[in-house]
Amino acid sequence: xxxxxxxxxxxxxxxxxxxxxxxxxxxVRGMGVWRQWLDGRPLAESxxxxxxxxxxxxxxxxxxxxxxxxxxxxxxxxxxxHRALDEAAAMGASQVVLVCGAKPELSLTESRKHITEGxxxxxxxxEKLGVKLAIEPxxxxxxxxxxxxxxxxxxxxxxxxxxxxxxxxxxxxxxxWWDPNLEQEIQRAGKHICGFHVCDWxxxxxxxxxxxxxxxxxxxxxxxxxxxxxATGFNDxxxxxxxxxxxxxxxxxxxxxxxxxxxxxxx
Amino acid sequence: xxxxxxxxxxxxxxxxxxxxxxxxxxxVRGMGVWRQWLDGRPLAESxxxxxxxxxxxxxxxxxxxxxxxxxxxxxxxxxxxHRALDEAAAMGASQVVLVCGAKPELSLTESRKHITEGxxxxxxxxEKLGVKLAIEPxxxxxxxxxxxxxxxxxxxxxxxxxxxxxxxxxxxxxxxWWDPNLEQEIQRAGKHICGFHVCDWxxxxxxxxxxxxxxxxxxxxxxxxxxxxxATGFNDxxxxxxxxxxxxxxxxxxxxxxxxxxxxxxx
Numbered sequence: 001x002x003x004x005x006x007x008x009x010x011x012x013x014x015x016x017x018x019x020x021x022x023x024x025x026x027x028v029r030g031m032g033v034w035r036q037w038l039d040g041r042p043l044a045e046s047x048x049x050x051x052x053x054x055x056x057x058x059x060x061x062x063x064x065x066x067x068x069x070x071x072x073x074x075x076x077x078x079x080x081x082h083r084a085l086d087e088a089a090a091m092g093a094s095q096v097v098l099v100c101g102a103k104p105e106l107s108l109t110e111s112r113k114h115i116t117e118g119x120x121x122x123x124x125x126x127e128k129l130g131v132k133l134a135i136e137p138x139x140x141x142x143x144x145x146x147x148x149x150x151x152x153x154x155x156x157x158x159x160x161x162x163x164x165x166x167x168x169x170x171x172x173x174x175x176x177w178w179d180p181n182l183e184q185e186i187q188r189a190g191k192h193i194c195g196f197h198v199c200d201w202x203x204x205x206x207x208x209x210x211x212x213x214x215x216x217x218x219x220x221x222x223x224x225x226x227x228x229x230x231a232t233g234f235n236d237x238x239x240x241x242x243x244x245x246x247x248x249x250x251x252x253x254x255x256x257x258x259x260x261x262x263x264x265x266x267x
Numbered sequence: 268x269x270x271x272x273x274x275x276x277x278x279x280x281x282x283x284x285x286x287x288x289x290x291x292x293x294x295v296r297g298m299g300v301w302r303q304w305l306d307g308r309p310l311a312e313s314x315x316x317x318x319x320x321x322x323x324x325x326x327x328x329x330x331x332x333x334x335x336x337x338x339x340x341x342x343x344x345x346x347x348x349h350r351a352l353d354e355a356a357a358m359g360a361s362q363v364v365l366v367c368g369a370k371p372e373l374s375l376t377e378s379r380k381h382i383t384e385g386x387x388x389x390x391x392x393x394e395k396l397g398v399k400l401a402i403e404p405x406x407x408x409x410x411x412x413x414x415x416x417x418x419x420x421x422x423x424x425x426x427x428x429x430x431x432x433x434x435x436x437x438x439x440x441x442x443x444w445w446d447p448n449l450e451q452e453i454q455r456a457g458k459h460i461c462g463f464h465v466c467d468w469x470x471x472x473x474x475x476x477x478x479x480x481x482x483x484x485x486x487x488x489x490x491x492x493x494x495x496x497x498a499t500g501f502n503d504x505x506x507x508x509x510x511x512x513x514x515x516x517x518x519x520x521x522x523x524x525x526x527x528x529x530x531x532x533x534x
Contacts, residue, residue, distance in 0.1 A: 178410035
């Protein structure tokens with residue numbers, strides 16, 4: 001239980017104070033903080049809410065979205081990532097999770113160039129604050145408009161190109177489980193892996209975004225992937241991040257109990 | 268126009284005689300024949316229908332589906348692939364397109380093992396008939412229940428392992444366009460590529476199966492991929508394969524005109 005973290009989006013019905021209390025009461029000590037949950041109150045107050053409940057902000061979600069059509073958009077994305085890093089530092093989160101972005105109007109080559117350049121532009125601020133930029137490779141089904149970074153191998157390539165220890169990888173089983181080279185690419189990513197996200201893949205999946213499963217409900221070999229990732233030396237938080245219209249419509253207290261059971265039995 | 272082929276599933280409203288006549292009248296000389304279109308009449312009669320209209324059967328769609336839970340299922344899948352090869356030979360089609368299969372109950376490793384073994388079991392019959400088994404790597408979003416072969420690279424690996432020139436690759440832009448290693452993997456696949464399928468990726472895509480775009484409607488760099496594939500020496504048919512509830516509800520004659528325009532302008 002001391003490694004279980006839950007993303008606030010998973011228990012969408014609860015605002016930050018409610019989630020902090022509910023998680024703490026259930027023995028959950030880590031939280032993936034989505035930025036919307038920080039809206040409407042000073043960062044110091046949000047931080048205090050977590051501290052009061054003994055909750056660690058594990059990750060700030062999310063930065064990225066680097067591909068741009070105009071110089072203004074480019075600057076806006078860098079400014080926004082700087083703010084995300086500031087927010088992470090204020091919350092005590094060690095990383096900002098990057099959904100790197102993609103635009104159907106751009107070629108993948110252009111989007112990927114913008115992403116590498118965008119991350120590079122954010123490294124100095126990340127260095128200054130001591131916060132990591134965690135590239136989250138997204139499933140190839142999101143390559144058109146959410147992320148042109150779609151494999152663990154590609155994430156490692158970008159990190160090697162950038163050459164900064166302030167850039168890491170958030171590996172989410174949902175996005176990487178299908179990869180025929182997964183085991184080798186996890187080994188190659190090695191110490192770059194700084195985040196591990198879990199959920200499950202449902203058959204059938206009825207929605208591109210909001211039909212993820214609770215761990216154990218689907219076909220992903222979560223325990224196998226966890227073993228491979230831990231074999232690289234990773235022993236940090238396991239973050240439960242589930243977008244699910246189905247689960248969001250359940251009673252959230254009951255759902256939290258099920259999340260904890262699923263974590264114990266299937267992760 | 269002498270390289271344009273259309274899959275019968277694309278113009279789903281038309282049975283084999285109608286599709287043959289409509290394609291021929293429009294100057295389309297190649298057809299990807301889905302097996303359902305052969306139901307209900309002797310193979311020789313189906314062949315005669317195509318011959319009478321000067322239409323070549325480019326590919327027989329589809330074989331595969333090798334992963335199995337029981338020895339009976341295993342035998343059934345091999346028998347069915349043998350029948351598909353027989354049908355291809357009877358129709359004069361040079362290849363059977365393989366949707367290799369996957370089962371959420373099996374690990375990807377098991378499914379992939381079944382696939383390689385299943386293809387191997389079909390090679391002697393393919394050799395005898397002079398028909399190719401064309402592995403179609405499917406998009407990773409189908410890894411749970413349609414195909415555990417999800418990249419061009421993985422397809423090439425399987426072919427190298429099997430070591431038979433009777434096994435090739437049907438490369439569909441819809442399944443491979445996102446691949447960060449696409450250019451290198453096309454080069455590596457080289458002469459193994461025996462089929463090239465086109466359509467487009469829509470943003471947003473609203474259905475996992477039946478929301479493909481007509482070429483030019485989406486974000487795939489079809490011309491770029493075609494150039495890379497032709498750089499390997501490929502100069503065979505370009506097969507239009509579009510599953511689309513939207514297009515299926517259009518007037519099929521008008522749709523055929525649009526397919527030909529899209530082929531000329533965007534492929």
